[in-house]
Amino acid sequence: MTTQIIHILGLGSMGLGMAKSLLRAGHEVYGFDTNSDRLAEFRAAGGAALTRESPAAQALVCVVLNADQTRGALFGDAGWASGLVAGGTIISCATVAPDFAAEMQEIAHERGLTYLDAPISGGAIKAAEGKLSIMASGTQAAFDGAAPALAAMAETLHRLGETAGPGSAMKAVNQLLAGVHIAAMGEALAFATSQGLDLARVLDVIGVSAGTSWMFENRAPHVIEADYTPRSTIDIWPKDLGIVTDIAGESGLELPLTQAALGQYRAASAAGMGAMDDAAITRHITARAGLKLPGDA
DSSP, X not given: OOOOEEXXXXXXXXXXXXXXXXXXXXXXXXXXXXXXXXXXXXHHTTOEEOOTTSOOEEEEEEOOSSHHHHHHHHHSTTOGXXXXXXXXXXXXXXXOOHHHHHHHHHHHHHTTOEEEEOOEESHHHHHHHTOEEEEEBOOHHHHHHHHHHHHHHEEEEEEOOSSSSHHHHHHHHHHHHHHHHHHHHHHHHHHHHHTTOOHHHHHHHHTTSTTOOHHHHHHHHHHHTTOOOOSSBTTHHHHHHHHHHHHHHHTTOOOHHHHHHHXXXXXXXXXXXXXXXXXXXXXXXXXXXXXXOTTOO
């Protein structure tokens, strides 16, 4: 198996798991995060802090939050793309608009680098297991340069095109469904609460019935256990569903269900829940009706 020197930017719930998967596969990994606790956990797992003195990398994995952070982290005044070898590969994993991904590819090519538009899905557990689903598009050279890192991080690699953009478009489809499903989960649990149903039994029954979804089965336990430790936050969804509705608007496409879910997340964020786990959308919905969830006083 080919091993590489790999730089990774962003050691949050997804990036840290991905970094550990890269280490487990034998790569020499240097990581950067503004959060010292995350960096300490990464170093405890065998990684090293990324500095300007770190050896040049064959691949750079960028797992930051959004387009602005991606641009800054890669090509800003202190951009880390300069730490790649000539012909090195950027693997960009943030949820962004397809046009933005195409723009980043163009800048990378101007600097003699390759760029893989590579949004991720699967959650923190699969990130830590090296079993993500990665929706990737880019040149053959980008896929070749990214191959050792992708093998360590992904269970399923979807090749979606020969230029950046289609990977991000596919991630937008995924985020539309995921965001709407989480909002629907919140409404379903709120409705069940209003009917006096035990939420653990709701999970048991719906989990083997036609109304279930992966998001329902994954997020409902957070509500039942009153555990809103953020794995994926409320504030992610105004960004991601905002990207979806912006893209749709450019095509003259109306998405009323997506717009409704987007409104729920924006309201929950405005109510002070933005940094909470996105399962807390349930708390936002029940609070307006005066209903009590597990853990509520």
